[in-house]
Amino acid sequence: MEHIEQVNEKIYSIDQQWLDNVQYNSCYLIAGERVALYDTGPTTSMEKVLQSVEELGFRPEDISCLIYSHIHIDHAGSAGVFSTRYPHLQVLVHEQGAPHLANPEKLYQSMKRVFGEMAEKMYGDVVPVPEEQLRPLADGEIIDLGGVQLRVLHTPGHASHHLCLYDDEHRVLFAGEALGIYLPEADVYFPSTPPPDFDLVSAVNSVEKLEKLPVEKVLFSHFGPAGDPVIPLKKAKEMLIDWGRIVYQAMSERDDTAYVLEKLSEESMKCIEHLRDAPELYRKYTELVRFRSGTTCGPGYIRYFKKGGVVL
Ligand SMILES: [Zn+2]
DSSP states (O other), X not given: OTTEEEOSSSEEEEEOOGGGOSSSOEEEEEESSSEEEEOOOOGGGHHHHHHHHHHTTOOGGGEEEEEOSOOOHHHHTTHHHHHHXXXXXXXXXXXXXXXXXXXXXHHHHHHHHHHXXXXXXXXXXXOOOOGGGEEEEOXXXXXXOSSOEXXXXXXXXXXTTOEEEEETTTTEEEEETTTOEEETTTTEEEOOOOTTTOOHHHHHHHHHHHXXXXXXXXXXXXXXXXXXXXXXXXXXXXXXHHHHHHHHHHHHHXXXXXXXXXXXXXXXXXXXXXXXXXXXXXXXXXXXXXXXIIIIIHHHHHHHHHTTOOOO
16 A cells, blocks of 8 residues: 555555656545545545545545645545535535635636646546535634544635644644645655735745644645654745745846746756756656746746735
8 A cells, every 4th residue: 555654543644646646646534533534635536535545444434524725626626526425524624715615616717727628637527515514614723533633723825725734642734735845755845836825924924833833743735744844844934935035036127927937947946956866856856846836836926926915
């Protein structure tokens, strides 16, 4: 079961094997007296996730709730299909995200806009979560699974409706995308700052809120448990600020998006510098980092600054 990793006696990390991509999307199974899944991913991951749940010895009927870090399609795209297939499930999400899961038309349209014809193939169906199954989460609230308690931490930045979970007893942080992306195979960290919602000040404030916790284990939604509890928090803050400075500076030099994106792309390559001696990994991650900085991170910063956001 190389797609499943046991984090501790109650928590398992599941590789969603999304479209057969390994080490890309994580889902977490939390086995208290009641069982929860955190970030089930898009509908195209659902069968693989369910298969992993069964390999762990649970039936879908044993799951009591789905909890989402945020409503982006790669995290919560399957919430509607899951919850309509299994009407006993509760769907727990940030109070600001809940209306969008009840009526996912906007999510669906933005997925279509970004991915066009490919959207359905990549992410599958997006259908409404029945209102009676939705449970909005407030900041500081405790989700009690019996034997495991998860504290809800609103962590805006990546998106205004982003939340993390913290297991105080085991000191485990379910970071969602608040600390960006971690690529364990290459030990690479980088920020995740998509338009239209990314907010630099909120993102850094959220990292500072997480830094105050005595975290021993950080679980990324992209991807998996990080080996070190301190580095991800430190890196996330530094890189969010540095990348912001690069974009801000480039925007003040030229009113030219291609120029700004190229400057960020150059900066982003620093995070894979340590792979120079591993040419295959270097090639693979050059492509990925350039793609992410050009299509997601750069446009997110540009939009943030155009809206009047401040540099740090
Ligand atoms: Zn994501």
